[in-house]
Amino acid sequence: MTSRPWLAAWQDALYGADGFYRSNAAAEHFRTSVHAGPLLAAALAQLAASCDLRRVVDVGSGRGELLIALADADPRLSLLGVDVVARPPGLPSSVDWLVAPGGADLPADLDARDALVVAHEWLDDVPCPVLAVGDDGALRVVEVDDDGFEHVGGDASRDELAWAARWWPTTRPGDRVEVGLPRERAWADLLARADGSVLLAVDYSHDRLSRPSAGTLVGYRDGRAVPPVADGSCDITAHVALDALAGAGVRTSQRRALQALGVDAARPAPALATTDPMGYL
Ligand SMILES: C[S@@+](CC[C@H](N)C(=O)[O-])C[C@H]1O[C@@H](n2cnc3c(N)ncnc32)[C@H](O)[C@@H]1O
Known part of the structure; x- marks a missing residue:
């Protein structure tokens, strides 16, 4: 062989x-903070507002789960999803969509200016x-x-x-x-298209x-x-060598970043686990 x-x-x-992501959605195989509930979207909508940004670009947007939650959190946001599949059915009308080649390559016509640009668990799926x-x-x-x-x-x-x-x-x-080079090239490409934007990469990482x-x-x-x-x-x-990303500014844990955006990290009351197990999770 x-x-x-x-x-x-x-x-x-x-x-x-016949690649995995051509026919499989991340949410069918594993859970990320995007699928865990509305808290992440609410925090990101708040982050966009605090930076005076009215647009969110989600690179590696799966089937649009975060964008749907963002449209709920702030219907005034203009939203763009980028992933390797065609626009999933049922997305709100405020959501635009671009199809990417996949991995380190972004769509040629991706314009990420003046936006909160989110790459939530994209870079760990960029082959290296x-x-x-x-x-x-x-x-x-x-x-x-x-x-x-x-x-x-x-x-x-x-x-x-x-x-x-x-x-x-x-x-x-x-x-x-x-070797992180393809992730760094991909990130630099995104950065070069993102004048006036705030970029946020959320990933498993090491330094x-x-x-x-x-x-x-x-x-x-x-x-x-x-x-x-x-x-x-x-x-x-x-995992991503986040410290090697060009232009990487502040690096922090997701816990600290979300707490700074007002997300409460306290555990819910244990009794909720018996009456509403999903709500508890
Ligand atoms: C681990 S999943 C994360 C999905 C979602 N952001 C989440 O956190 O649940 C990685 C996603 O990145 C997408 N992806 C990979 N390369 C991409 C590229 N160049 N542009 C846009 N999306 C890409 C994959 O198709 C996949 O949907």
Whole structure:
């Protein structure tokens, strides 16, 4: 069986003609804060208002779940969803929609100016090269076949090595490095289209002090973590080196950011779990 570098296999598995996200919605397989209730949308509507912005662009908008909640939270907002599928049926009329190629590539006609631009768990789904340290301490490209078996391939490129030296330095045999370059290119592309905007990336992340030596590549299907097999049968994701994003301003935890926007983090009364389990969750 032939193997390919993770970057190509991952891109194909999620965004190729039969890719996972061509026919699967994130919400069918896992829950994010977007699906957990109206609190995130209310906080984002408040953030937009406090920045005097009347427009929200949601990159990686799934089936428009956050946009629907935003239209509820503030019907005056003009909303734009961007994802790899056609405009989902049933969206409010205030929601416009653009189809993206997927991964690091954004639609050519995406105009993200003068908006609150939200990328909620987009970047972790932007495929990136995976490298592994060999016994000689050198970084090589990890390849994978369609059954998920990995092989160590050729030398890493000069750009990949330079990125690893700066952001994820390691020479310990067996360590892995998930090279953030495609995420940074994607983010820089978004930033370049977003004059007068506030950009918000929400994602699983690590920084130079907390890089996981075994990497974070994993699959998700039907609500469970599964081995990352690049055959289109599961989501494939890896945490984001958020500190390496160009122009990344303030980095904070979602908890602190939401608390600053007035979302109460206190647990509901335990009795609610028996009378209204979903409300409690
Ligand atoms: C993990 S899901 C997150 C969905 C939603 N934002 C949420 O938090 O529930 C990632 C989404 O990003 C989308 N995506 C991937 N590459 C994209 C791109 N270049 N432009 C727009 N959406 C993209 C995927 O199709 C998928 O719907």
